[in-house]
Amino acid sequence: MAQHEMTTELDECARQDAPGEDFVRVLTQSQRALYLFILPLVSSPADAEEVLQETNVVIWNKWGQFEQGTNFLAWGRTIARLEVFRFRRSRYHRMALLGDDVMERIADRSEASSEDLEQRRDALSHCVGQLREKDRELIRQRYSGDVNGDQIALQLGRPANSVYQSIGRIRKTLLECIRRRMAMSAGGVR
Amino acid sequence: MTSDQNEILDLAGMWCDERLSESSRTRLEHLLSTSDEALNLFVDYVQLHGQLQWEGGWTPLSLPAEAVGTESGVTVAGRRTDPVRQARYSGRRAISIAAAAIISVTAVVVLVVSQLQLDQGAGTDHAATGNEEHSDGSSDRLPDGGVELLEPIRLDSLTARNIPGDNDAAGESAVANGPVEEGVALHDDATVVARIDELLSQSWQENSASPSVVASDEEWVRRAWLTFTGRIPTVAEAQEFIASRSPRKRTELVERLLHNEQSAESLAVIWTNLLIGRSGSRGIDAEALFVFLEGQFRENRPWNETVNRLLAAEGRNDQVGETNFLLAHLNNQATPATAVVAKLFFCEQVHCMQCHDHPTASGLEQEQFWELNAFFKQAVREPITLTLPDGTEKRVWRLTDAERGGVTHFETRNGQQRAVLPEFAGHRLTGAASEDRRQALTEFLDADSEHRVARAMVNRMWAHFFGAGFTSPIDDMGPHNPPTHPELLETLTTAFVESDYDVRRLMRWIAMSDAWQRASSVEELNADLDPRKGGMPVFDRVYSRFMTPEEVYESIRVAVRSVGRQPLDSSIGSAHRREWVGQFVRSLENDENEETLTFEGDVSQALLMMNGEEIERALPLCVGAMLQAPENARRSAGELLTQLSLATIAREPSDAEEQVFRNRYRSLSSSMPLPEALSLALQDMLWGYLNSSEFITVH
Numbered sequence: 061m062a063q064h065e066m067t068t069e070l071d072e073c074a075r076q077d078a079p080g081e082d083f084v085r086v087l088t089q090s091q092r093a094l095y096l097f098i099l100p101l102v103s104s105p106a107d108a109e110e111v112l113q114e115t116n117v118v119i120w121n122k123w124g125q126f127e128q129g130t131n132f133l134a135w136g137r138t139i140a141r142l143e144v145f146r147f148r149r150s151r152y153h154r155m156a157l158l159g160d161d162v163m164e165r166i167a168d169r170s171e172a173s174s175e176d177l178e179q180r181r182d183a184l185s186h187c188v189g190q191l192r193e194k195d196r197e198l199i200r201q202r203y204s205g206d207v208n209g210d211q212i213a214l215q216l217g218r219p220a221n222s223v224y225q226s227i228g229r230i231r232k233t234l235l236e237c238i239r240r241r242m243a244m245s246a247g248g249v250r
Numbered sequence: 251m252t253s254d255q256n257e258i259l260d261l262a263g264m265w266c267d268e269r270l271s272e273s274s275r276t277r278l279e280h281l282l283s284t285s286d287e288a289l290n291l292f293v294d295y296v297q298l299h300g301q302l303q304w305e306g307g308w309t310p311l312s313l314p315a316e317a318v319g320t321e322s323g324v325t326v327a328g329r330r331t332d333p334v335r336q337a338r339y340s341g342r343r344a345i346s347i348a349a350a351a352i353i354s355v356t357a358v359v360v361l362v363v364s365q366l367q368l369d370q371g372a373g374t375d376h377a378a379t380g381n382e383e384h385s386d387g388s389s390d391r392l393p394d395g396g397v398e399l400l401e402p403i404r405l406d407s408l409t410a411r412n413i414p415g416d417n418d419a420a421g422e423s424a425v426a427n428g429p430v431e432e433g434v435a436l437h438d439d440a441t442v443v444a445r446i447d448e449l450l451s452q453s454w455q456e457n458s459a460s461p462s463v464v465a466s467d468e469e470w471v472r473r474a475w476l477t478f479t480g481r482i483p484t485v486a487e488a489q490e491f492i493a494s495r496s497p498r499k500r501t502e503l504v505e506r507l508l509h510n511e512q513s514a515e516s517l518a519v520i521w522t523n524l525l526i527g528r529s530g531s532r533g534i535d536a537e538a539l540f541v542f543l544e545g546q547f548r549e550n551r552p553w554n555e556t557v558n559r560l561l562a563a564e565g566r567n568d569q570v571g572e573t574n575f576l577l578a579h580l581n582n583q584a585t586p587a588t589a590v591v592a593k594l595f596f597c598e599q600v601h602c603m604q605c606h607d608h609p610t611a612s613g614l615e616q617e618q619f620w621e622l623n624a625f626f627k628q629a630v631r632e633p634i635t636l637t638l639p640d641g642t643e644k645r646v647w648r649l650t651d652a653e654r655g656g657v658t659h660f661e662t663r664n665g666q667q668r669a670v671l672p673e674f675a676g677h678r679l680t681g682a683a684s685e686d687r688r689q690a691l692t693e694f695l696d697a698d699s700e701h702r703v704a705r706a707m708v709n710r711m712w713a714h715f716f717g718a719g720f721t722s723p724i725d726d727m728g729p730h731n732p733p734t735h736p737e738l739l740e741t742l743t744t745a746f747v748e749s750d751y752d753v754r755r756l757m758r759w760i761a762m763s764d765a766w767q768r769a770s771s772v773e774e775l776n777a778d779l780d781p782r783k784g785g786m787p788v789f790d791r792v793y794s795r796f797m798t799p800e801e802v803y804e805s806i807r808v809a810v811r812s813v814g815r816q817p818l819d820s821s822i823g824s825a826h827r828r829e830w831v832g833q834f835v836r837s838l839e840n841d842e843n844e845e846t847l848t849f850e851g852d853v854s855q856a857l858l859m860m861n862g863e864e865i866e867r868a869l870p871l872c873v874g875a876m877l878q879a880p881e882n883a884r885r886s887a888g889e890l891l892t893q894l895s896l897a898t899i900a901r902e903p904s905d906a907e908e909q910v911f912r913n914r915y916r917s918l919s920s921s922m923p924l925p926e927a928l929s930l931a932l933q934d935m936l937w938g939y940l941n942s943s944e945f946i947t948v949h
Contacts, residue, residue, distance in 0.1 A: 096300045100293045104268050105303070128921050162283045169293045184301055203306030209267055228263035235259070235291075235298050 079123040096174045101144045115140045187237035195230045258288040262295040447764040449738040462791035465769040467492045472900040476948045478507035480516035481804035485812045504761045518544035526578045542571030552751035558692035573649040584626035597706035597727040624658040624672035625691040655683035705743045715760045717793030718781040765789045770949035794949035799831040812897035814872030869933040898939040
């Protein structure tokens with residue numbers, strides 16, 4: 061088919077009006093990055109969930125403002141920052157608040173380390189593989205269900221404190237391992 | 251970990267588990283405000299917790315209700331899914347695998363990119379790099395740094411293998427078994443080939459296998475170029491072959507390729523990697539070894555001469571390339587040298603026999619290992635420091651022999667001390683200091699009535715062409731691992747020896763065999779006889795294999811230049827390729843000085859495309875060049891797509907692929923001007939083709 065003919069044919073394609081599949085897909089794909097961005101900025105993982113939910117609502121309602129072809133994640137993070145701010149004002153007024161400048165620094169660091177998510181994910185995968193069988197199992201239990209340390213402690217018949225300490229120790233090990241691998245990769249860049 | 255670090259991490263842990271007391275929280279906030287390190291650690295730790303949550307299948311109850319109702323497959327909140335697994339493939343940044351550090355395709359692509367830029371002079375819209383804004387406000391290309399709107403095109407499921415039949419070449423005899431040139435002892439070639447055909451045919455009957463149909467021209471021409479020269483053909487080269495009406499075109503191409511200098515290079519690359527690996531040890535001059543080998547293959551020197559020169563080499567490693575082989579393996583009292591020599595030149599695994607007899611094969615004993623090892627006991631590595639004209643120093647090595655003799659001691663498994671003299675194939679030295687042991691070894695090899703060296707080379711070469719050898723693994727021949735086609739192996743071995751170890755003739759025999767003309771597709775009946783599934787190969791077809799990293803590198807170069815209408819340029823040197831390949835290599839420290847190649851089939855695709863940025867720059871450039879070529883001005887989108895598929899996988903696009911292309915074109919054109927949409931759609935297809943398993947296999 062000649063190019064000219066194809067042009068005419070495609071001119072007849074309707075443009076989309078509502079947030080379509082593509083938008084939903086990209087929103088879905090960015091959930092993890094957004095959540096990880098928000099997490100260090102609030103008081104607890106439960107709060108992060110809530111802020112993410114608020115952020116999604118705003119993103120959804122403002123979809124028309126998103127410029128196709130621009131960086132979705134950057135746009136999403138901008139919205140998330142605002143939601144964090146709003147959330148903190150409404151919730152944490154009773155608690156000692158971190159200064160704005162500290163929040164700013166946390167946000168910067170958080171944004172930076174959610175840039176190379178794939179790499180971190182693979183580093184995590186490798187590092188979990190390096191754990192001792194027992195440790196890996198414990199982490200699996202902790203994170204594969206809606207269980208917390210107390211429930212695991214009950215299951216295992218161990219004091220809760222001890223379980224929490226173990227999990228904490230394993231996370232420290234993982235963190236060290238991941239940081240090392242990320243540093244190695246950074247060193248290997250041309 | 252310091253106590254400060256421990257403290258912040260403990261606090262972070264409590265934060266994650268929601269067990270922070272008021273006082274601890276105050277302490278945490280104090281640390282975050284006053285210590286950068288604490289802040290960074292905190293963020294990293296907390297995000298690790300978040301990652302673990304996602305990996306474990308947890309999803310926040312977060313997406314708006316409307317989103318849940320669409321067809322995108324988003325699950326109802328709370329169910330255990332990880333919707334972002336799709337994100338793994340988002341954008342042109344494919345999977346980055348931590349095991350392989352950051353791969354830079356720079357070497358290939360930057361040079362290609364710069365060549366294209368140079369060649370295009372004062373580029374126009376399509377040739378622009380970076381995000382140029384056009385007058386209508388749209389960007390030239392999709393942005394980096396984010397999640398793209400459209401998923402990359404995956405073409406594997408659509409790959410249609412060509413089954414010839416409606417093809418014009420099918421009716422003609424694929425290979426003419428007649429003489430090729432005048433004046434050469436040709437009837438021997440024909441006889442050998444006929445014998446191969448006969449024996450394989452028998453084997454097919456015995457195994458109730460029916461051979462594949464003859465491969466189409468498209469499939470065969472790509473296979474031939476890759477097998478001989480280590481790269482895919484350019485579009486022009488492929489078209490020339492396909493369009494040719496000569497009844498003996500396959501024979502003619504084989505002859506051309508046999509004498510093509512890139513074939514010599516390809517063999518030299520393969521053998522350099524076998525002899526000293528890819529990772530490069532300090533002081534070893536890989537380039538010099540490569541040059542030596544390339545010369546040997548280019549001049550078609552007898553294989554046993556090459557082997558002998560490698561074994562008996564003497565001199566400075568920057569001047570006498572062949573010395574680099576042994577120099578790389580003389581550590582640990584030459585035990586690696588012994589193992590590597592046996593593996594490469596005899597296809598025998600002897601390294602374990604260092605410590606004990608072979609577990610299953612009688613006759614392969616510990617003694618024999620040390621008897622072989624003894625031949626290398628005189629070899630000495632001498633370091634030499636040269637002062638170059640510019641005043642810098644360079645360290646080189648000299649390989650030489652000391653005048654010494656005597657026995658080689660070793661200890662058996664039950665603690666007995668034994669001593670041996672150099673012995674091979676029944677020939678033993680006296681152990682006198684004046685004997686030149688390595689020279690003697692070469693003489694014993696030539697006199698070996700078992701023709702071990704010849705047999706090993708036949709096995710390797712057969713595997714190179716067919717994707718499987720007569721034994722599996724190919725470098726573990728012996729009574730414990732009988733060959734699949736003993737008579738055929740013998741025939742070829744004898745012929746090889748009688749031809750004076752003529753490597754070209756060996757390649758010709760294999761390439762002209764009836765079996766090698768056949769398609770690699772699987773007939774119903776053949777499905778079980780697949781060596782990759784543990785079945786015995788009967789060579790009823792050519793078994794596909796993944797390209798080596800070197801082949802991938804070269805083939806991408808060819809493909810991208812074909813698309814961009816640039817002539818093939820051989821000025822990009824092997825140093826760049828070595829650097830690129832080197833990133834996939836990891837040295838093991840074991841008895842054989844082995845290394846691993848983290849480059850297997852599926853993984854290779856991902857690794858290849860890892861540094862998406864460079865590829866992302868090259869794609870628009872070469873597609874841009876294609877679009878600007880005057881002969882393409884009036885071509886349809888479909889014809890342009892065909893140019894891409896020809897350049898990468900040497901065939902026309904399948905209907906399914908064409909559909910994918912049109913869908914992509916349509917999607918893109920809803921948000922940007924048509925010319926941009928066309929360029930992007932073509933880029934996406936090119937990306938898809940380069941990433942496909944069809945591209946990366948030799949079949």
